[in-house]
Amino acid sequence: MSRPKPLSGYPEFTPDQRIVEQSVLDRLRETFELHGFGSVETRSVEPIDRLAKGGEIDKEVYAVRRLSAPPEAKADLGLHFDLTVPFARYVLEYAHTLQFPFRRYQIQKVWRGERPQEGRYREFTQADIDIVDTGELAAHHDVEVALVTLAALERLHDDLGLPPVLMRVSDRRLAQGFYRGLDIEDPTDVLRIVDKLDKIGPDAVRDLLTGEAGLSAAQADSCLRLAQINTADESFADRVAELGVKHDQLELGVERLAEVVRTASRYVPGRLVADLKIARGLDYYTGTVYETELVGYPNLGSISSGGRYESLASDGRTSYPGVGLSIGVTRLLVPLLAEGKITASRSVPTVILVAVDNEESRDTAIAVAERLRRRGISTEVAPKADKFGKQIRHADRRGIPYVWFGGLEGGEVKDVRTGDQGPADPDSWRPAEEELRPTVSRS
Amino acid sequence: MSRPKPLSGYPEFTPDQRIVEQSVLDRLRETFELHGFGSVETRSVEPIDRLAKGGEIDKEVYAVRRLSAPPEAKADLGLHFDLTVPFARYVLEYAHTLQFPFRRYQIQKVWRGERPQEGRYREFTQADIDIVDTGELAAHHDVEVALVTLAALERLHDDLGLPPVLMRVSDRRLAQGFYRGLDIEDPTDVLRIVDKLDKIGPDAVRDLLTGEAGLSAAQADSCLRLAQINTADESFADRVAELGVKHDQLELGVERLAEVVRTASRYVPGRLVADLKIARGLDYYTGTVYETELVGYPNLGSISSGGRYESLASDGRTSYPGVGLSIGVTRLLVPLLAEGKITASRSVPTVILVAVDNEESRDTAIAVAERLRRRGISTEVAPKADKFGKQIRHADRRGIPYVWFGGLEGGEVKDVRTGDQGPADPDSWRPAEEELRPTVSRS
Numbered sequence: 001m002s003r004p005k006p007l008s009g010y011p012e013f014t015p016d017q018r019i020v021e022q023s024v025l026d027r028l029r030e031t032f033e034l035h036g037f038g039s040v041e042t043r044s045v046e047p048i049d050r051l052a053k054g055g056e057i058d059k060e061v062y063a064v065r066r067l068s069a070p071p072e073a074k075a076d077l078g079l080h081f082d083l084t085v086p087f088a089r090y091v092l093e094y095a096h097t098l099q100f101p102f103r104r105y106q107i108q109k110v111w112r113g114e115r116p117q118e119g120r121y122r123e124f125t126q127a128d129i130d131i132v133d134t135g136e137l138a139a140h141h142d143v144e145v146a147l148v149t150l151a152a153l154e155r156l157h158d159d160l161g162l163p164p165v166l167m168r169v170s171d172r173r174l175a176q177g178f179y180r181g182l183d184i185e186d187p188t189d190v191l192r193i194v195d196k197l198d199k200i201g202p203d204a205v206r207d208l209l210t211g212e213a214g215l216s217a218a219q220a221d222s223c224l225r226l227a228q229i230n231t232a233d234e235s236f237a238d239r240v241a242e243l244g245v246k247h248d249q250l251e252l253g254v255e256r257l258a259e260v261v262r263t264a265s266r267y268v269p270g271r272l273v274a275d276l277k278i279a280r281g282l283d284y285y286t287g288t289v290y291e292t293e294l295v296g297y298p299n300l301g302s303i304s305s306g307g308r309y310e311s312l313a314s315d316g317r318t319s320y321p322g323v324g325l326s327i328g329v330t331r332l333l334v335p336l337l338a339e340g341k342i343t344a345s346r347s348v349p350t351v352i353l354v355a356v357d358n359e360e361s362r363d364t365a366i367a368v369a370e371r372l373r374r375r376g377i378s379t380e381v382a383p384k385a386d387k388f389g390k391q392i393r394h395a396d397r398r399g400i401p402y403v404w405f406g407g408l409e410g411g412e413v414k415d416v417r418t419g420d421q422g423p424a425d426p427d428s429w430r431p432a433e434e435e436l437r438p439t440v441s442r443s
Numbered sequence: 444m445s446r447p448k449p450l451s452g453y454p455e456f457t458p459d460q461r462i463v464e465q466s467v468l469d470r471l472r473e474t475f476e477l478h479g480f481g482s483v484e485t486r487s488v489e490p491i492d493r494l495a496k497g498g499e500i501d502k503e504v505y506a507v508r509r510l511s512a513p514p515e516a517k518a519d520l521g522l523h524f525d526l527t528v529p530f531a532r533y534v535l536e537y538a539h540t541l542q543f544p545f546r547r548y549q550i551q552k553v554w555r556g557e558r559p560q561e562g563r564y565r566e567f568t569q570a571d572i573d574i575v576d577t578g579e580l581a582a583h584h585d586v587e588v589a590l591v592t593l594a595a596l597e598r599l600h601d602d603l604g605l606p607p608v609l610m611r612v613s614d615r616r617l618a619q620g621f622y623r624g625l626d627i628e629d630p631t632d633v634l635r636i637v638d639k640l641d642k643i644g645p646d647a648v649r650d651l652l653t654g655e656a657g658l659s660a661a662q663a664d665s666c667l668r669l670a671q672i673n674t675a676d677e678s679f680a681d682r683v684a685e686l687g688v689k690h691d692q693l694e695l696g697v698e699r700l701a702e703v704v705r706t707a708s709r710y711v712p713g714r715l716v717a718d719l720k721i722a723r724g725l726d727y728y729t730g731t732v733y734e735t736e737l738v739g740y741p742n743l744g745s746i747s748s749g750g751r752y753e754s755l756a757s758d759g760r761t762s763y764p765g766v767g768l769s770i771g772v773t774r775l776l777v778p779l780l781a782e783g784k785i786t787a788s789r790s791v792p793t794v795i796l797v798a799v800d801n802e803e804s805r806d807t808a809i810a811v812a813e814r815l816r817r818r819g820i821s822t823e824v825a826p827k828a829d830k831f832g833k834q835i836r837h838a839d840r841r842g843i844p845y846v847w848f849g850g851l852e853g854g855e856v857k858d859v860r861t862g863d864q865g866p867a868d869p870d871s872w873r874p875a876e877e878e879l880r881p882t883v884s885r886s
Contacts, residue, residue, distance in 0.1 A: 003758055004493075004536045007520075010486040012533070014540050015547065018482050033792035034816045036823030039461050043453040043566055044487075044552060050447075052510060059511035066556035067495060067521060068502035077450075078510060090455070093447045097457050099790070099840050101826045104458065109487060113509035123486055138826055140805060263806070267813065315446055347542070349476035362583060363706070370710065373477045380479030383544045383581055397542050 009114070009122030011330060016438075017337045019344035021125075023160055023440040024329060025107060028127045031152040032105035035144075037129050040104040042086035044111075045077040050089060057081055060112040079111040083128040083326065088313040091132055091320050101133040101141070107329075119300050119331050127152075130324030132312055137321040139256055142288040142308055143263045149304055149325040150268040153292070161342060161442030162332070165303065167292045168230070168275035169260055172285055172307070174240070174253025175276065178226055181247035182219050189213050194227045195279040202228070230275035233265060234258045240276070253287075260288060286310040290325055294332065303332045343443040346399025349378045351431050352413070354404040355391040356382040364407040371408070371426035377436070392416055401435055452557070452565030454773060459881075460780045462787035464568075466603055466883040467772060468550060471570045474595040475548035478587075480572050483547040485529035487554075488520040493532060500524055503555040522554040526571040526769065531756035534575055534763050544576040544584070550772075562743050562774050570595075573767030575755055580764040582699055585731040585751055586706045592747055592768040593711040596735070604785060604885030605775070608746065610735045611673070611718035612703055615728055615750075617696025618719065621669055621683070624690035625662050632656050637670045638722040645671070673718035676708060677701045683719070699731060729753040733768055737775060746775045786886040789842025792821045794874050795856070797847040798834040799825040807850040814851070814869035820879070835859055844878055 006012070013021055029039070045064060052058040063075035080086045083106045091098065107127045114120045129148055131141045146167060156162040172191070179187035193208045202224055209220035222243055229239045237254050257274055264272035280289040285307030292304035304327045312322030336342045352372060354365045362381070369379040380400070382391050388405065395403050395416050403414045404424070413424040449455070456464055472482070488507060495501040506518035523529045526549045534541065550570045557563045572591055574584045589610060599605040615634070622630035636651045645667055652663035665686055672682045680697050700717055707715035723732045728750030735747035747770045755765035779785045795815060797808045805824070812822040823843070825834050831848065838846050838859050846857045847867070856867040 003538070004532050006536070007486065007488070007490075010488065012486055013484070014537060015481045015483060018484060021484075022482055034819070034821050036791060036793035036821055038458045038791045039465055040458060041456070041461060041464075043450065043455055044554075045450070045453065045566070047450075048510070059509065061510040062507045063510045064505045064507050064522065064554075066502065067491065067504040067506045067518075068556070075510075079507065089447050093449070094457060095446070103791075103823070111487075111507075113511070123488070133826070140802075141826070144824075263809075267809075348479060348481045348546075350479035366706075366710075376477070378477050378479055380546070381587075383576070383584070 007122075009116035009120070011121055011124070011334050013337065014347075016344045016347040019347070019349075019438050020160070020337060020342050020440050021329070021333055023344075024156055024162075024333060025125075025127070027155045027159060028107065028152050028327065028329070029105070031155055032127075032129055032148065035103075035148045035151070037103045037105040037148070040087065040090060040106050041108060042080070042083070042090050042106070044079055044109070046080050046086055046089060048076055048078045051078045051081065051085060057112075060114055062111050062113055081112045082110055083108060083126055084130075084312070084324070087128070087130060088320075088322075091322075092313045092315050095134075095315070095318070095320075101131050101137065103129070103131050105129045118335075121330055121334075124328065124330035127327040127329050128306075128324055130312070130322050132320050132322035134318050134320060137308075137323060139259065141323050142256065143260045145306070145323055145325050146260060146264060146272060146288075146290060147267055149290075149292075149306075149327065150264070150271050152327065153304065154268060154271065160440045162294075162336065163297065164295045165271060165292050166295055167264075167272045167290055167304070168278050169257065169272060169288060169290050170274065170276050170278040171253035171257045171288050172279070173249045173287055174257060175226065175279065177247035177249025177251070177253055178240070178243075178245050179223065181245040181250055182222055184213075184215060184219060184223075186213070190215070190223055191279045192281060194223060194277060195281045197227055197277045227277040230273055230277070232261075232270070232273045234261055234274075236261070236274040236276065256288060280305065280307055284309065288323065297335065300331065300335060303328050341442060342440060345439045345441070346401070347438075348380075348398045348400060349438065350380045350398065350400045351378050351435060352380075352402040352404055353391065353395040353400050354379060354381045355388060356385045358385045361385075361407070365404075368404055368408055368411065368426045372404075372429070375427075375430070377431065399438075402431060450565075452559030452563070454564055454567070454777050456780065457790075459787045459790040462790070462792075462881050463603070463780060463785050463883050464772070464776055466787075467599055467605075467776060468568075468570070470598045470602060471550065471595050471770065471772070472548070474598055475570075475572055475591065478546075478591045478594070480546045480548040480591070483530065483533060483549050484551060485523070485526070485533050485549070487522055487552070489523050489529055489532060491519055491521045494521045494524065494528060500555075503557055505554050505556055524555045525553055526551060526569055527573075527755070527767070530571070530573060531763075531765075535756045535758050538577075538758070538761070538763075544574050544580065546572070546574050548572045561778070564773055564777075567771065567773035570770040570772050571749075571767055573755070573765050575763050575765035577761050577763055580751075580766060582702065584766050585699065586703045588749070588766050588768050589703060589707060589715060589731075589733060590710055592733075592735075592749075592770065593707070593714050595770065596747065597711060597714065603883045605737075605779065606740065607738045608714060608735050609738055610707075610715045610733055610747070611721050612700065612715060612731060612733050613717065613719050613721040614696035614700045614731050615722070616692045616730055617683070617700060618669065618722065620690040620692025620694070620696055621686075621688050622666065624688040624693055625665055627656075627658060627662060627666075629656070633658070633666055634722045635724065637666060637720060638724045640670055640720045670720040673716055673720070675704075675713070675716045677704055677717075679704070679717040679719065696730075703731060723748060723750055727752065731766065740778065743774065743778060746771050784885060785883060788882045788884070789844075790881075791823075791841045791843060792881065793823045793841065793843045794821050794878060795823075795845040795847055796834065796838040796843050797822060797824045798831060799828045801828045804828075804850070808847075811847055811851055811854065811869045815847075815872070818870075818873070820874065842881075845874060 287308035289307035291302040306325035730751035732750040734745040749768035
């Protein structure tokens with residue numbers, strides 16, 4: 001078999017890159033759990049009729065069927081393309097065993113049959129948090145999920161050297177109320193066009209609004225002026241007021257968004273702005289909407305998006321409103337890893353290699369290794385009895401910082417990096433705390 | 444939408460069961476890393492021609508294709524049905540960047556279109572370790588992977604209360620050499636029949652050997668006597684010698700198996716036996732083979748199996764021999780969780796709920812929570828300002844052990860279980876160390 005070629009759209013990591021990914025996932029999990037979110041994993045497949053609802057995403061769904069199924073058999077299961085659809089199903093299926101408001105995080109792979117391009121993959125990992133309640137969901141959760149997501153992303157910045165982020169937040173009720181206040185009949189259509197502002201620019205948006213959407217020049221102008229408002233504090237509310245439009249939904253939206261910005265500026269200053277052009281395109285959000293930019297990577301698209309659903313799920317009797325955010329882990333990591341911007345200090349978990357003098361002394365080496373492992377020190381026994389120089393090179397090539405020579409008594413430890421060597425006891429020798437695990441940093 | 448029904452063969456866990464699963468996966472990961480195994484994740488799909496090789500497994504492969512693909516388009520990708528096939532491909536693809544011998548663990552979902560039954564799932568999680576080298580792989584790694592796997596399973600027993608295990612080991616060279624020494628022409632056929640010993644019993648095996656396989660009564664009898672040998676120490680070698688058969692491969696197999704049993708008895712006494720009926724059916728192992736029984740669950744089948752491949756992968760020039768074991772995490776956990784044998788101490792990560800007096804004081808509650816989280820204490824703020832009794836019930840229903848009343852100064856903490864309440868400082872209050880995270884135990 002010749003060397004296999006990578007599959008386009010299915011990124012894979014080398015062992016050292018995987019250490020970076022694990023460090024990221026560990027910190028996301030820790031942050032989510034610190035805020036009282038519990039883990040849920042759902043199966044990878046859902047019934048096709050739950051995945052394909054006649055929307056844009058349908059053509060991207062991957063159907064699965066047994067290779068041995070007769071060709072005329074219809075596939076009835078597909079791979080999930082996000083974690084929201086399966087979570088909504090999970091909430092309905094397990095509602096009788098869950099406590100509401102229910103807070104969950106979910107870190108899993110999702111699949112989309114997209115044309116692979118920068119920032120778009122066919123298989124990728126998402127990390128979602130959502131809070132879902134029955135009947136009504138309190139407004140303060142809209143602030144909370146943003147704070148938790150920003151706390152998670154801030155940890156990646158502080159601990160691992162990932163770039164900082166900027167979260168842009170708006171509220172669909174604000175824009176929709178504003179459009180209604182302007183006597184625009186179809187606010188959804190306007191929302192969809194305004195969402196293209198960054199891609200096609202204000203002039204093209206104005207043309208679409210007056211052309212396709214049938215707005216008057218004055219209406220289009222007001223919509224554009226609203227979309228161009230963005231502030232790091234609550235002052236966006238004054239700027240909206242200056243436009244002189246009145247509507248109940250607009251006021252509610254302004255009030256809710258102001259609360260998000262006010263609280264966020266206290267806990268994560270500089271990381272969240274009100275940006276009234278944010279609409280989240282065709283997604284069915286009904287209130288707060290979030291997008292997040294990785295600073296310095298404007299072409300990457302949003303690395304964390306989400307919003308509030310008035311009805312995440314419903315069984316006819318009970319409605320389950322939810323609010324949540326999804327971090328695109330693969331989208332975030334692939335460019336940083338490809339550029340070599342973030343690297344691991346070594347490619348293996350091992351701290352110390354126990355050298356083997358000759359094959360007869362392998363048992364002694366295993367005994368030394370067991371003593372070290374008992375105290376949480378990741379240890380490998382040299383695979384081959386060899387000259388000491390070769391064993392040091394074995395360690396060096398993997399970035400293993402220490403080599404143990406000798407047995408349980410009279411042993412010595414060499415620091416591969418400095419060449420220093422000194423006597424060591426397998427029951428008390430310890431590396432520096434920060435050497436216990438590979439570290440990840442900006443390079 | 445009415446309440447969705449579970450999909451047969453796709454097990455899902457409730458949040459408290461998921462905590463058990465996470466505890467298991469965390470300990471597997473820790474043990475593997477402690478022994479110098481690094482993590483690899485491969486994409487979920489492989490080219491169909493790499494998955495379907497004309498073997499038994501072919502009909503179980505799930506093919507994936509875009510829902511919008513034309514009906515006549517052939518699926519060219521399938522979901523992996525184990526972690527060995529993708530790992531072999533990964534080794535070839537990344538060989539130029541890997542250091543050999545390469546030690547990796549891999550914890551991922553796999554998919555098989557099996558008829559669902561006890562211990563068989565269509566989607567399930569496996570945790571594999573393998574050591575792979577170029578050209579030749581040293582024999583001591585056969586002992587090593589067994590020890591690491593047993594260390595991992597022993598931790599699940601010690602820390603989480605899972606049942607103990609018994610690993611049964613044999614060596615294909617031993618049985619095949621024995622058969623050849625008996626002048627049997629097709630040892631593979633005999634191996635396949637003997638593998639059924641536990642299922643159909645010795646008489647039926649004898650019938651198949653003399654019938655289907657065309658063995659003489661004396662040959663069949665010798666094969667059966669070999670298969671019935673199992674010992675917890677090296678004495679199996681004497682029992683084999685008593686059968687009076689000579690062959691080079693037999694001697695090599697006996698020697699290798701003796702080394703495995705001898706070393707294992709020193710590090711994991713009572714957990715590993717030589718059992719000469721173990722053959723691993725149709726899998727293409729060429730040396731040591733392993734199966735593992737969960738004590739008390741004989742009908743569950745093997746919860747950890749593996750073996751040595753003389754050629755895990757090959758690119759024509761270089762051959763990559765490997766040895767490894769796979770733990771069936773889902774197979775192990777589903778029955779224990781279904782029986783309620785292993786449970787989590789609470790259904791959420793949260794240690795303490797900060798009560799909210801009235802909505803005006805929510806900001807203060809958030810500030811208290813932030814102080815607690817800064818010191819690694821998982822904290823939730825009450826979702827609703829409510830009577831204190833209701834807030835305590837909110838905590839109690841989720842198993843959250845503590846509730847915080849009051850602000851940053853003059854705060855008090857109530858232990859929900861005992862009712863004890865006393866003054867507390869958000870910068871110094873700590874729960875007991877073992878309360879920081881949900882614990883998992885036998886119930």
